[in-house]
Amino acid sequence: MIPFNAPPVVGTELGYMQAAITSGKLCGDGGFTRRCQQWMEKHFDCPKVLLTPSCTASLEMAALLLDIKPGDEVIMPSFTFVSTANAFVLRGAKMVFVDIRPDTMNIDETKIEAAITDKTKVIVPVHYAGVACEMDTIMALAKKA
Known part of the structure; x- marks a missing residue:
């Protein structure tokens, strides 16, 4: 078997875990x-x-830090876990779902620009199954919007 991800073990791990738990x-x-x-x-x-x-807590914190308000639009992939949307729905935002690419299962970066309006506040890419979204393209669109 080829090890995929072998973390280093330096000898302090058990003591640190015990300290955290206690x-x-x-x-x-x-x-x-x-x-x-x-x-x-x-x-x-x-x-x-x-x-x-958790990612849920991170997304909820992001919505707070971005000052998401009712009526703001949030672009995200149509295929994602519900907490991606919930974090912004809790703040009153409107979800704008963009189709995914069949080859990556990530948001289709070529369809994002058409979804951007004057109410768009944020684009939330989701990197599905360890496959990164086309972040250079997405960031360029976000800066332009």
Whole structure:
């Protein structure tokens, strides 16, 4: 068997897991989360890093940080998990679904521009099954809109 993803083991893992479990802070504002956020802020020169325990929480936080309001339009692929839409529906946004590419199952970047209106607030690409969307094209469209 060819190992697909073998994580490094350095010997401190069990102690760190025990410390996290006994602290009662497996996610959120626990010590390990803070250490990781601080490390990322330093090494990626970011003013603030906010870690979340799930994609759902990340999308909900994104909707808040983007100040999504009722009537804003959010473009996303027609094939995605429901929490992709729910995060923005909770803020009152209107979903605009764009068809996917059959070869990648990702949003069809050639159909996004036709979906953009003056009410479009954000494009939410979803990278299906580990296949990246055409982000250069999507980002160019987002900057133009």
